[in-house]
Every structure is written in structure tokens, then in C-alpha cells.
Amino acid sequence: SAPLLEVTGLAKHYPVRKGLILAKQVGTVRAVDGVSFALARGETLALVGESGCGKSTTARLVLRLIEPSAGTIRFDGQDVTGLSGAAMRAMRRRMQIVFQDPYASLNPRLNVAETIAEPMLVHGIGDAASRRRRVEELLSLVGLRAFHAERFPHEFSGGQRQRIGIARALAVEPDLVVCDEPVSALDVSIQAQVVNLLKDLQRRLGLAYLFIAHDLAVVKHVADRIAVMYLGQIVETASKRDLFAAPRHPYTRALLAAIPHPDPQRRGRVKPLGGDVPSPMNPPPGCRFHTRCPFAQERCRQEAPELRTLADGHQAACHFAETLPPAGLDFSGGLS
Template sequence: MEHVAEKEVLLEIKSLKKYFPVKRDILQKLTRKNQKVVKAVDDVNFKVYKGETLALVGESGCGKSTTGRSLLRLIEPTAGNVYFEGKDIVTYSKQELKNIKKDMQIVFQDPFASLHPRMTVEEIIAEPLSIHKVGSREERRKKVEYLIEKVGLSPQMKKRYPHEFSGGQRQRIGIAKALALNPKFIICDEPVSALDVSVQAQVINLFKELQKQFSLTYLFISHDLSVVKHVSDRVGVMYLGKIVEIANTEDLFSRPAHPYTQALLSARPVIDEKNRMERIVLEGELPTPLNPPSGCRFHTRCPFKMEKCMQVEPTVKDLGTNHQVACHLHS
């Protein structure tokens, strides 16, 4: 995939935080202890350029999906700003947010759970059009048929229900629904992880084709580095609620700068033995976001940790060529 020539910022995230309060037991309430919080997303900053695919990768529980859902305010951010086309949608009212949702959509991981089981394909895809009162009934019908064909399904399938389709077909229906309002930006939240490998390739290629046809911008959330390398222009690596590295895809895969990124890449399967990295095995348990380590959050598992790493949180360093890393090794 070619990199975006002119970098027009479509979405900018500044100091985004999402903390989930932990329920206190009776003893904690009686002693009036401060309520603990899970710091799922903690001071995340990045930009998404118009027409590109930015991938977010990391281990399960690192905050990838929470970040994506916070951007759309499917869950409300605790703090921070989300600028879409220069406007902070965190401050938007419900009506303003409803209007902006035309331009921002999401494709979920589990296509079966995200589709209403008692609605036909036609009703599912037409639902956003009905909610936003777009077009007449006949225009909606034609739009539905057009989208069904665009995602590789037959218009004759429009009267069927979700349970009558395979996993890959259901995901295509979810993609068609996301496209109904002609959005500019789509969050793809682990969109192929629940599919068979052979079907994954078909759906990934569909995403790329639709991006060209509809001038789409993607935030692609995944833990599969092979998929990410194929589909993304840039990659952001998350660890325990923070982005530790972000770079152009080719640069990140050939010259990973953060020890955590190096460990992730060393674990991915490769066909060509010449491109195989020496396996880096991380020792120790993954810390909890309920009580993250001081300093660099990765220091408890890092093979290169220094005294400074345990005390001082690293700032983001610019390595040039759009490559940024938060690590004391590069200070």
C-alpha cells in the first residue's frame, strides 16, 4: 500500500485517557479508601492522516479496542481530546455526535454478535439510513443492493437472516452497514481475527479495495502482525495503555526501536528464514493496569532496563522519517 503523499490530518488524539472504576467491597467503603481505577488508556497521543491505514497493535488488554471505542464515544473518555477534521468531538452534544457519526463508523470483531439476529440483511444495512433519515424508501432499497454487491454478496441474499451466513459473509454484511452513510473514517476492531485464515485474506483485500473506491481512512486494530504488515501504512504499538512506538510500516518492521516492539516482531511466524529475527522471550508477568509500574511500564519485562527506567517515565523521541519511540535507550 502506498504511503499518503500529502499528509492532511483527519483525526488527532491528544492526551486520551480512559479509566474504569473498580467496585469497592464493603470493607473498603467502611474505611473510605479511595476508589481504585483500571487505567486502560493512559495519555495516548497520535494522528491519523486522510486516506491512510493506521494500525494499532499489542498484546490483549493493552488498550487497543478501548482506544478505538473512546474515539467514537461508544465509551466516554475520562480525559483528553479527539479532533475530527479540527473539531473536538469530546465536547459534542448527543445531537452533534449523531451528525458526526455519519462520517465515523466501526466494524466489530464478532460479526454475529454485532448483527441483529431478527433483522434481515436488507434491514440491517438500511438501519443507519433510516435513523439518519437519508433518502426515500426506494432510494434506500437501491443503496442496500448496491452495497451488498460492493462487499461481494448477491442481492438475492438481502431477505436472509444473519444465522444463514458464514462468518466471512457476516463480516461483509457488517462492512456494508458501516459504508451505508458514506463515512470518511472507519475503525476496524480486530475485523478478521474471528475468521478462518483463507477467509481473512479475502476480507482484508476487500478492505483495501473499498478504501480506494470510497477514499476511506482506517484505524485498524489487530494483534496479528502479518495482517498489519499487509494492510497498514503506519503502525502504533501499545503496551499497558500507552503507545510506545509509532512509525511507517516498512520502517517499523525493518528497524524496530522499542524492546517491546522487537519482542513482538521476533515472535511472528515468517516464511523466509533470511527475515527471521532471533526470538526474544519476555520474562515476568504482564503488569496490571490497576497498578502499573512506575517509570517505564515495560521495565519489569525489559531485557535492557536501567535504573532510570524504573523511576522516570520516558518521553517520546523523534528518530526521523516519521518514527517515534518512548524509550530511555534512545534519549
């Protein structure tokens, strides 16, 4: 069947101007630069990459919070790229977002019941009594108690606030929830609880997740498939199993090498990824990763690699994906 979400050639370019009057365009930030992927119902696709790689911009484009410079977004078979007005509002109800920072994303003046009911009000769903019943259902769904409805956000811990944010996202019964680093701001001890809640809700409600993260450790427990982004582009995509077992792109390998080993005795053998991400304003020519890649050759400086299919469902954008030495190599020499 058709995917729930299908994104093709999505781009977001921002002109950079200099001077206050008659500002002259001096460059273009290629925040997202030709991204394509599909997401099935009930599936979790993780978008992973360092800060500034364009993953949050991609999420905002999908939700139509910002307008794309190019590309199309199909949701449930319908092209939503040009939708506006009532048709867009109806579509928006079906895509919700859970934000990274549960402190910043909740209005401190609204109590929990008002917070969770707000999207229903915005979409004109139900009357006061039915919304109230729905709030109680949602509180129980996310593991909070009925008496929490009258409390205010500052009375909750970080993990509980994220549960409130999740209940709010689910209030209008979406098909897709964009999770923008939903556990990055939480204590490590709380992260697993929230991840488990999201997985449990997915099973019960058939939700699809577009799950944004800056490292691979978190998505190991939540993703079905993973797309790794670098400087506005997807450089590798595969099932979680294939990506962890046989990563093909040197950047993915570096991200994997940066995951701390569970055994503290074995930590420190592999240094985390070094070097700065180049600016998306003037991305390096050829392969955008060549300035940090230990395998870069002359060809990499000249020619941009296409995202190529290497095996069923496994794609990578590297000229040498088939011939690189096996994964598991030490990156500490090459990436700084």
C-alpha cells in the same frame, strides 16, 4: 492539510472500588493513559498491542461510545470531545465501526437488507425505495449478491458475515472506519479475502481506517503507519516500512519476533513474547515495560521514558532507543 482525526493526550481512567456500601476507591485502572496520534484522509493507522493494552478502549473513545477522562479528539478540524445531541449525531455518521466478531455484532432477527439499512434509518437517510437501492449497491460493493438481501445472518459463513458488517458500516458513507480486529475471529484462509476487500474499498471510497490488531502479522498487509501500544500508552509509532525494518522499542521487537516465520523449517527459533502483561490498575513505575524488558537498567525502574522523535515520523518511548543492539536478536532468554 489538517488530519482527518487528531487525538491529543487521550485518557480513560476507571476508579476501582471495594465494598458494596460507601465503596472506597482502592485504585485506578489506567486503561488509556495519554495517547496522541493523527490520521490523514485515506490513510490506515494500525493500533497494535496485546489484549488489555487499551487499543479497543482507544477506539471506543474516538467513536465517543465512552467518555474520556482527559484529552481531546478533533475530527475534520472540529473538537468533538464536548459535542452532544444533533451535532454529535451528524459527526457520528462520519465514523463507523466494523466489529471483531461478525457472529455477535449482527442482530439474528434482522435479514441482511434490514441489517444494512438500519444505520440509514437511524440517521434518517432516504426513503424505503432509495434505501433498498443503496442496499443492493452495498451488497455488490462487498462482493455479495442481490438475493442475499432476504437471508438471515445464520445462513452465512464467518467471512460473509464480516462482509455484511462492512456493508452496514459503509451504508452512511463514513470518512473513517474503525476496524476492531475485523479478521481475528475468521479462519486464516478467509482473513486475506477480508483484508483485500477492506483495501479495495479504501482505494475506491477514500476511507481512512483506524485498524486495531493484537499482532503485527495482520497489519503488515493493511497499515500505512503503525502505533504499538503497551499498558495504555503508545510506545512506538512509525511508517509500516520503518517499523518492520528498524524497530526501536524492545516491545515492538518482541512483537515482531513473535510473528511465525513463513518457512516452517525456520519456525521455533525465536520464542514468542513471554511473561504476563502487568495490571493496568497499578502499572509498574518508571518504564511500564521494564518488568519484561531484557534491556532494563536501573534508570528504567525510576524514570518513565517520553515518546521521543528519533527520525522523521518515527517515535519511540525508550531511554535507550538509540543505543540498543541491532534488531533481530533472540528474545527467548529475556522475556519470560
